[in-house]
Amino acid sequence: MLVLVVDGEVDTLTAPALGEALGELLAAEPVDAVAAVDLAGVGFLASSGLAVLIRAAHTASSQGRALHLLGGSRAVTRPLEVTGSDQLFTLLPGLAELLARVDGDRPAGRVRRPD
Template sequence: MSALSFPASRGPSRPGGLDTSLTRPAPGVHVLLVDGEVDTLTAPILGEALGGLLAAEPADAVVAVDLSGVGFLASSGLAVLIRAAHTAGSQGRVLHLLGGSRAVTRPLEVTGSDQLFTLLPALDELLARIDGDRPAG
């Protein structure tokens, strides 16, 4: 698994900080790890990381955002995720969201924007689905 840190990220050890990094846990699978709080101050960091991910990766790559490290998702963060889902859709793919806590999934459900994503509890489920979709041989 390889990891790249986006230079715009702030360490989550600071109150209100946000950290993002990109991993490639399997060929053709790109996961943006997000750790911290996504609010008005940190949403641009998430937006930059998602924009870079969606712009840099080939259209057939599976893209996911692991939100298991996010403890708070403000409306500004929700807007960033929605924009990224629309961008992914225009590229002919789905943006997967992984491991979101109730603090993350609730705003998605209340607004109905959960329908824009494939929500999965963890990376292993995403990888199992991908392996199930690949032809045997």
């Protein structure tokens, strides 16, 4: 399981760093690992940040996996909903829900919990 934790504001200045981090996340081995972005610490998501997330969702989809978004506040989920891009992601409240979902979807022993 691969989880990227994002804090602060995601705007024109910070979106490129997010894009780079997401690129590294989605390039990491194994390529079939569950990929998630923890947005609980994000207070603002600008259109530039939304574009980065959408590109990452398309990359993940081309790899045959979903990109999970965790813990997004209304400031994060609202832009996703308004644009309809929320349909590109699996939105979950937090890591516990992701782990429960993954444990239910995969055979026992294949999921490694983060330390």
